Amino acid sequence: MSNGELLYGLLGKYFSGEASPEEAMAVDDWITQHPDHRKLYNEAAAAWDAAGNNPHHQLPDKALLLHEIKQKTVGHKPQRNAWRMAAVILVLIGAATLYFIWRPSPAVAPLVIRQTTTGIYRDTLPDHSLAVVNSHSVIKYNPGLADKTRFIQLTGEAWFNVTSDPLKPFIVSVGDLRIKVLGTAFNVRELAAVIEVAVTSGAVLVSKGDTAIIVKAAQQLEYNTISQRFSITGAFNPNKTGYATRIFNFENASLKEIVTQLEKAYNIKVILEDKRLENCTMSSAFENKPIQYVFEVISVTLNVQCRFEHDRIYISGAGCN
Numbered sequence: 001m002s003n004g005e006l007l008y009g010l011l012g013k014y015f016s017g018e019a020s021p022e023e024a025m026a027v028d029d030w031i032t033q034h035p036d037h038r039k040l041y042n043e044a045a046a047a048w049d050a051a052g053n054n055p056h057h058q059l060p061d062k063a064l065l066l067h068e069i070k071q072k073t074v075g076h077k078p079q080r081n082a083w084r085m086a087a088v089i090l091v092l093i094g095a096a097t098l099y100f101i102w103r104p105s106p107a108v109a110p111l112v113i114r115q116t117t118t119g120i121y122r123d124t125l126p127d128h129s130l131a132v133v134n135s136h137s138v139i140k141y142n143p144g145l146a147d148k149t150r151f152i153q154l155t156g157e158a159w160f161n162v163t164s165d166p167l168k169p170f171i172v173s174v175g176d177l178r179i180k181v182l183g184t185a186f187n188v189r190e191l192a193a194v195i196e197v198a199v200t201s202g203a204v205l206v207s208k209g210d211t212a213i214i215v216k217a218a219q220q221l222e223y224n225t226i227s228q229r230f231s232i233t234g235a236f237n238p239n240k241t242g243y244a245t246r247i248f249n250f251e252n253a254s255l256k257e258i259v260t261q262l263e264k265a266y267n268i269k270v271i272l273e274d275k276r277l278e279n280c281t282m283s284s285a286f287e288n289k290p291i292q293y294v295f296e297v298i299s300v301t302l303n304v305q306c307r308f309e310h311d312r313i314y315i316s317g318a319g320c321n
């Protein structure tokens with residue numbers, strides 16, 4: 001089967017609502033590749049809907065569709081494009097008909113699901129990209145991610161460091177948005193009324209319908225899910241992604257705030273033996289440092305003692321220099 005016939009069969013599934021998320025994205029990408037593709041899609045969609053005024057889940061009548069095409073060309077000199085369009089649409093309907101009649105029922109591999117509760121999960125994906133799933137979040141992907149379209153479904157928050165592959169864009173679907181990259185590091189955070197996309201390196205293309213916005217390194221995009229408006233800021237707080245990157249820049253931060261973020265990033269539990277220590281403040285930057293080094297800095301800066309017992313760290317002393 002030619003690439004054209006494959007495309008028309010895929011369009012038939014797209015119009016009928018039978019296309020998978022990956023197939024639907026392939027159609028969307030094809031439409032945006034060239035103005036002629038958009039024109040072809042619009043005319044095919046119009047013919048699909050108009051023939052017999054059928055709903056999307058029913059196949060149009062092929063003879064009636066041919067009659068509609070002929071009616072549109074009556075009284076006009078036959079044009080090459082018109083006949084090409086007629087042939088294209090007939091192939092589309094034929095391919096879609098064969099799909100509905102003869103489509104097999106292949107065994108579908110279950111999606112890989114990574115779901116967290118209070119902790120975080122670091123997952124090396126089949127394409128060797130890294131995903132760090134924050135607490136109370138979920139990612140889902142096809143087990144054949146390395147061989148097919150790299151498509152991730154996200155609920156909640158996750159950080160991705162994507163292995164570059166120009167032939168296979170990496171796409172994250174979250175809420176109403178699709179985030180498309182080739183190779184970069186970025187964080188996606190879904191809140192009640194806002195979706196945040198913070199880019200650490202490279203760039204991503206965030207899209208919703210016909211709207212597409214490029215977000216570059218050190219920028220953060222916010223999408224309001226209620227007003228459906230986008231906004232971009234020139235910088236973002238690296239502490240927001242510290243749970244994944246272990247890069248922090250604390251400025252006059254309380255010890256309570258600091259240990260809360262360190263607990264998540266290093267999968268540890270910190271116990272302040274004197275509650276008054278919570279209000280001690282310090283300023284310091286850490287870039288993926290060992291946890292022992294981080295608490296040595298805290299000890300010297302705040303005049304406290306840090307005791308390690310397996311995955312628990314106890315902080316005691318008068319504190320607050």
